[in-house]
Each structure stands twice: as C-alpha cells, then as structure tokens.
Amino acid sequence: ASDLSRGMAFGKNVSNIEQKQPINIFLDTYSKDIIFWENQLGDNFIATYKSLCDESFCYFREKGKTYFADSNHLSAEGSNNTKQDFVLSFK
Numbered sequence: 001a002s003d004l005s006r007g008m009a010f011g012k013n014v015s016n017i018e019q020k021q022p023i024n025i026f027l028d029t030y031s032k033d034i035i036f037w038e039n040q041l042g043d044n045f046i047a048t049y050k051s052l053c054d055e056s057f058c059y060f061r062e063k064g065k066t067y068f069a070d071s072n073h074l075s076a077e078g079s080n081n082t083k084q085d086f087v088l089s090f091k
Contacts (some may be wrong), residue, residue: 022056048082 026049027034034089038045052058052067060067067078 020059023053023056023058026053026058046085048085051082051085052078 001003030049034047034049038047048060062081065077066075067081069075069078
C-alpha cells in the first residue's frame, strides 16, 4: 500500500504495483490483532477494514485515489470510505 500511495502522489506509473490483496491473506496477517482488539474493546471495536474489503479482496485504491497514506495510515479517501462505520456504531 505504501508503494502505491507514494507512486500515485509523485505521478508515477502504478499499474505494476499491487492494488488489492486477497482477503484470506489480509485475515491471515491481521486476524490475531483483530481478535485482540475485539476482545479488549468489545462493542467499541469498529472493524473499518470491512469497508475496504469485499468477500474476495481488500482494496488499496479506487477511482484513481488511494485508501492509504502509507503502509498503515488511511488517506483522506480511505477515511472517507470508513467514516460510515463510525457513524453507524454510535447510533
């Protein structure tokens, strides 16, 4: 994700950079962290990754905008795509 966001920021060709990841790889990498924070935060845990993933992939960009500012911080577009998760959790 960081190579993609840097490349896009500097106007480089990013067509050869991974722009999505199979969801099973994402979950293999982060499921322990997700479970930990779900247990720690209970109903206050917000699984924002679900707004950037579907049943098959987690996406790093859409419509020419990247979801990440670097490898683990959301960009303005990524934040915009996940804000509904916060709105719904506080209703």
